[in-house]
Amino acid sequence: MKICHVVGARPNFMKVAPVLRVLRGYAGVDQFVVHTGQHYDFNMSDVFFQQLEVAPPDVNLQVGSGSHAQQTAEIMTRFEPVVLQRRPDLVLVYGDVNSTVAAALVCAKLGIAVGHVEAGLRSFDRSMPEEINRLVTDQLADLLFTPSEDGNANLVREGVSPEKVHLAGNVMIDTLVRMLPAARQTVTADVPERFVLVTLHRPSNVDDSEWLDELLEALAGIGQETPVLFPVHPRTRQQLGARGKSLAGARGIRLMDPLPYLQFLGLQTRATVVVTDSGGIQEETTFLGVPCLTVRENTERPVTVTMGTNLLVGRDLQKLCDEVERALNGSGRKKSVVPPLWDGHAAERIAAVIVGEAVAAIAQG
Numbered sequence: 001m002k003i004c005h006v007v008g009a010r011p012n013f014m015k016v017a018p019v020l021r022v023l024r025g026y027a028g029v030d031q032f033v034v035h036t037g038q039h040y041d042f043n044m045s046d047v048f049f050q051q052l053e054v055a056p057p058d059v060n061l062q063v064g065s066g067s068h069a070q071q072t073a074e075i076m077t078r079f080e081p082v083v084l085q086r087r088p089d090l091v092l093v094y095g096d097v098n099s100t101v102a103a104a105l106v107c108a109k110l111g112i113a114v115g116h117v118e119a120g121l122r123s124f125d126r127s128m129p130e131e132i133n134r135l136v137t138d139q140l141a142d143l144l145f146t147p148s149e150d151g152n153a154n155l156v157r158e159g160v161s162p163e164k165v166h167l168a169g170n171v172m173i174d175t176l177v178r179m180l181p182a183a184r185q186t187v188t189a190d191v192p193e194r195f196v197l198v199t200l201h202r203p204s205n206v207d208d209s210e211w212l213d214e215l216l217e218a219l220a221g222i223g224q225e226t227p228v229l230f231p232v233h234p235r236t237r238q239q240l241g242a243r244g245k246s247l248a249g250a251r252g253i254r255l256m257d258p259l260p261y262l263q264f265l266g267l268q269t270r271a272t273v274v275v276t277d278s279g280g281i282q283e284e285t286t287f288l289g290v291p292c293l294t295v296r297e298n299t300e301r302p303v304t305v306t307m308g309t310n311l312l313v314g315r316d317l318q319k320l321c322d323e324v325e326r327a328l329n330g331s332g333r334k335k336s337v338v339p340p341l342w343d344g345h346a347a348e349r350i351a352a353v354i355v356g357e358a359v360a361a362i363a364q365g
């Protein structure tokens, strides 16, 4: 059985790593990795392959940046010949980035089976590009692997046949569990005893300059009291422009380049509170039991709120500052349960389904 894994953007790399590793243990499974090149900076891509001990991709489509239409179309155009030449039996796509939907579309049109890892998540907010990618990918996929029960319910409601849907658990947590000891060792002596860890990159936060200014001002205020560590995503770096300079000069705020996986995970384990708009970080903080304040009105990962440490602060900056304060003085939310099947074994369940389906197909002739 030949399996093609398609990845393109930073959060995909932590998800593909455990699936590749587990499938390697099955005789008769031949696999290759296509990197679309959606993310291409060393510290947004290569360093993840190195740290996660994933071999360099077999094919790199080198699409680079562009508008959504350009990027999606370019991935499709460059991916199609690879699929036609290599003829995989199954293409696995990950998460909700443009690379995910582009590859799924190519395969659906060619009649090649698609598996979606991290299926079924919904923010119910179609102004998010990722929500469009999730909806379309899940309609096209033949095998859908969900990280939590809410994903199954969403898919059933959208008319996806339940036989295609498999509750597998969270592959990102597989990687976290494996890498946690190494991540803890990266924490250097200059990391403050107590600090606020910040990441922001969603268009809804960083492309709206008025709102970004207000948010940065609030962070600068927080930095007066407690150190703020802020690894800056390339998209955010562009939007910061001149404001970045004054922010970098603000007392208590440490702006830095995007961090490698282990270093960032190490910081998460030690953070007093995390402020973010990332999806994956909502999950990682829930697993680690670290308070997380999400600067969004909604989340496609509701279990991080109902079971975990996540709180949506939306655009309420007073709430953000109050909740940071509560976390710093120890009166923040303590409730945290790790969601079912976020146990480090999701990739094993995914591999078992894939290989089981292949065996069943052979039996049916």
Ligand code: UD1
Pocket: 009, 010, 011, 038, 039, 040, 041, 044, 065, 066, 096, 097, 098, 099, 129, 130, 201, 233, 234, 235, 238, 279
């Ligand atoms: C993408 C995903 C988002 C995910 C995020 C993780 C989509 C629609 N969005 O957003 O879901 O949370 O990745 O990081 O797929 N850039 C660089 N170097 C790079 C990559 C990007 O400088 O290696 C710059 C480019 O100028 C580009 C901008 O960052 O225009 C945004 O990159 P893009 O891939 O379009 O989306 P992200 O914002 O990274």
